[in-house]
Amino acid sequence: MSDKGERGLIDWIRGQKKSCKSALVNIGIGDDLAGLRIGDEQLLYGCDQVLDGVHFRLNDCGAKAAGRKALARNLSDVAAMAAVPVVAVASVALPENMATKQAQEIVSGMNELAEEFNCPVIGGDLGSWTGALAISVSVLAKGAGLEPVKRSGAKEGDAIMVTGELGGSILGKHLVFKPLVKEARALAEQIKLHAMIDVSDGLAVDLHHITNESKCGAEIRAEKIPVSEAAKKLGPEPLEHSLADGEDYELLFTLSEKEVHKAQSILGSLGVKVSHIGRIIKQGVILTDENGNQRELSATGFEHFVKKAQSRKRNG
Amino acid sequence: MSDKGERGLIDWIRGQKKSCKSALVNIGIGDDLAGLRIGDEQLLYGCDQVLDGVHFRLNDCGAKAAGRKALARNLSDVAAMAAVPVVAVASVALPENMATKQAQEIVSGMNELAEEFNCPVIGGDLGSWTGALAISVSVLAKGAGLEPVKRSGAKEGDAIMVTGELGGSILGKHLVFKPLVKEARALAEQIKLHAMIDVSDGLAVDLHHITNESKCGAEIRAEKIPVSEAAKKLGPEPLEHSLADGEDYELLFTLSEKEVHKAQSILGSLGVKVSHIGRIIKQGVILTDENGNQRELSATGFEHFVKKAQSRKRNG
Numbered sequence: 001m002s003d004k005g006e007r008g009l010i011d012w013i014r015g016q017k018k019s020c021k022s023a024l025v026n027i028g029i030g031d032d033l034a035g036l037r038i039g040d041e042q043l044l045y046g047c048d049q050v051l052d053g054v055h056f057r058l059n060d061c062g063a064k065a066a067g068r069k070a071l072a073r074n075l076s077d078v079a080a081m082a083a084v085p086v087v088a089v090a091s092v093a094l095p096e097n098m099a100t101k102q103a104q105e106i107v108s109g110m111n112e113l114a115e116e117f118n119c120p121v122i123g124g125d126l127g128s129w130t131g132a133l134a135i136s137v138s139v140l141a142k143g144a145g146l147e148p149v150k151r152s153g154a155k156e157g158d159a160i161m162v163t164g165e166l167g168g169s170i171l172g173k174h175l176v177f178k179p180l181v182k183e184a185r186a187l188a189e190q191i192k193l194h195a196m197i198d199v200s201d202g203l204a205v206d207l208h209h210i211t212n213e214s215k216c217g218a219e220i221r222a223e224k225i226p227v228s229e230a231a232k233k234l235g236p237e238p239l240e241h242s243l244a245d246g247e248d249y250e251l252l253f254t255l256s257e258k259e260v261h262k263a264q265s266i267l268g269s270l271g272v273k274v275s276h277i278g279r280i281i282k283q284g285v286i287l288t289d290e291n292g293n294q295r296e297l298s299a300t301g302f303e304h305f306v307k308k309a310q311s312r313k314r315n316g
Numbered sequence: 317m318s319d320k321g322e323r324g325l326i327d328w329i330r331g332q333k334k335s336c337k338s339a340l341v342n343i344g345i346g347d348d349l350a351g352l353r354i355g356d357e358q359l360l361y362g363c364d365q366v367l368d369g370v371h372f373r374l375n376d377c378g379a380k381a382a383g384r385k386a387l388a389r390n391l392s393d394v395a396a397m398a399a400v401p402v403v404a405v406a407s408v409a410l411p412e413n414m415a416t417k418q419a420q421e422i423v424s425g426m427n428e429l430a431e432e433f434n435c436p437v438i439g440g441d442l443g444s445w446t447g448a449l450a451i452s453v454s455v456l457a458k459g460a461g462l463e464p465v466k467r468s469g470a471k472e473g474d475a476i477m478v479t480g481e482l483g484g485s486i487l488g489k490h491l492v493f494k495p496l497v498k499e500a501r502a503l504a505e506q507i508k509l510h511a512m513i514d515v516s517d518g519l520a521v522d523l524h525h526i527t528n529e530s531k532c533g534a535e536i537r538a539e540k541i542p543v544s545e546a547a548k549k550l551g552p553e554p555l556e557h558s559l560a561d562g563e564d565y566e567l568l569f570t571l572s573e574k575e576v577h578k579a580q581s582i583l584g585s586l587g588v589k590v591s592h593i594g595r596i597i598k599q600g601v602i603l604t605d606e607n608g609n610q611r612e613l614s615a616t617g618f619e620h621f622v623k624k625a626q627s628r629k630r631n632g
Binding site: 009016029033034038039040043045052053054086094118122123138142 | 329349369
């Protein structure tokens with residue numbers, strides 16, 4: 001199945017009448033996590049997998065980093081909703097020749113992060129097979145007094161902001177990134193965030209996720225995009241890497257223009273860089289350069305860095 | 317990793333101090349599902365995976381059956397706790413050459429069962445890779461007014477009962493079984509069940525799960541074990557298949573001797589066969605035959621039917 005096929009499949013799933021009919025569910029397929037109400041509590045619920053050869057290379061990074069990343073991706077989804085992680089469970093498909101010590105390292109990598117984020121892994125399923133290492137983690141989070149920040153709330157005129165720096169995560173950050181749970185929470189406690197997502201597919205794709213769900217457009221300014229040193233190392237077009245690489249796990253959010261300084265101040269006090277990169281417009285997703293030239297930004301970005309790293313092509 | 321290695325790994329995980337420290341968690345690793353309290357509600361939470369070549373063979377059963385089974389295994393865990401399923405999420409690792417139609421069938425298989433059990437699949441993660449099909453489903457369930465039935469509550473003198481018939485599930489039942497959610501609920505609403513588990517690893521192993529968690533022993537009578545027709549078809553030792561094959565997804569439970577007739581009556585009215593196969597004793601897990609000969613029943617059973625089907629050996 002191609003990347004385009006995957007996206008088409010998700011659209012097909014969302015079109016199925018049989019999904020999402022529980023009265024408890026108030027955030028369905030199409031956000032970083034699904035949402036449901038249990039009693040007075042708003043819960044957030046989802047899962048994310050990491051696959052050897054796609055999201056990590058076991059022989060290069062080791063089992064501990066793979067286990068850590070499996071949970072970290074989920075915690076980044078929790079951050080994207082400005083929620084508080086509660087517990088996680090994990091399914092691990094172990095290669096049949098894997099040594100016990102390596103399998104333990106997967107668990108250790110997960111548990112160290114679980115400890116740090118107070119989100120214990122309380123159950124799961126282990127099985128071995130002839131295939132490569134595959135880890136799926138599911139996470140349960142709670143609103144804890146705040147409404148979850150969805151992808152769908154961006155409003156025309158909103159400022160678009162992104163934390164950290166983007167691009168080149170394949171050089172290391174995709175394995176060691178810190179989920180911005182505390183940072184998202186600090187923002188949402190003090191500011192009305194309109195829309196938020198974590199940058200996993202790449203700035204271009206994830207911006208499209210926000211505009212599609214919010215039924216609006218966006219204009220971002222090339223010179224404002226925080227291009228990482230890693231992106232610059234990767235070749236002659238660092239901006240393209242910042243737009244398309246993905247796996248940055250930074251927070252991309254929109255809010256009223258008048259809240260921009262407050263957001264900068266909150267994140268600054270936490271030692272986190274934030275860039276004001278553009279604004280929400282009526283329609284279209286546009287990249288404007290320093291000279292005022294505009295081009296439409298297509299919904300392309302990270303899906304499978306292995307293929308991209310090998311062939312520099314997408315949708316392979 | 318060998319099957320013995322898998323079980324050792326689970327023991328190792330349970331021994332890790334870093335797991336299960338959330339104050340919300342009241343059922344940790346070692347039951348069919350983990351449990352946590354959110355407000356007034358008792359939630360149950362877990363995940364289970366199905367892997368091509370281990371839990372199904374895609375080329376034989378098709379994608380729809382694989383998707384169905386992925387959710388069905390989780391619903392069987394919900395049944396084992398006598399809980400009510402609420403929502404599920406799914407991670408699917410798709411072979412890169414899989415046709416879109418096949419991928420849709422995975423979702424259809426899952427959604428049809430989700431509809432039947434009022435447990436919508438509200439989110440997930442799709443990715444393609446060079447590996448075989450792997451599906452991990454996580455389920456969230458609720459106590460809905462009943463305390464979950466754990467593995468750990470069996471008491472000396474309890475009757476041991478099992479629904480349906482056991483053995484030979486590889487001939488078809490492992491793909492088409494119906495999770496006994498309604499049946500477990502009916503029992504738990506009217507009877508104090510002491511311990512319960514679904515028979516996924518095989519009667520022998522799953523009985524050991526109950527005795528280990530409950531710190532007791534069990535004696536079962538060979539002639540009382542409901543040997544399925546499928547087990548009889550498989551060869552000269554059908555009883556061995558009933559003890560060891562697994563993937564029956566029947567309910568194995570213990571309760572006070574004086575409640576046996578009531579349990580039979582409740583399940584009978586639902587059209588479900590139930591057998592009174594033995595009793596909980598102080599220690600040891602013993603199989604007694606018609607002539608009074610006893611043998612110790614070891615904790616062996618289903619782990620990977622592919623290997624067993626090929627070599628007729630266990631723990632390969």
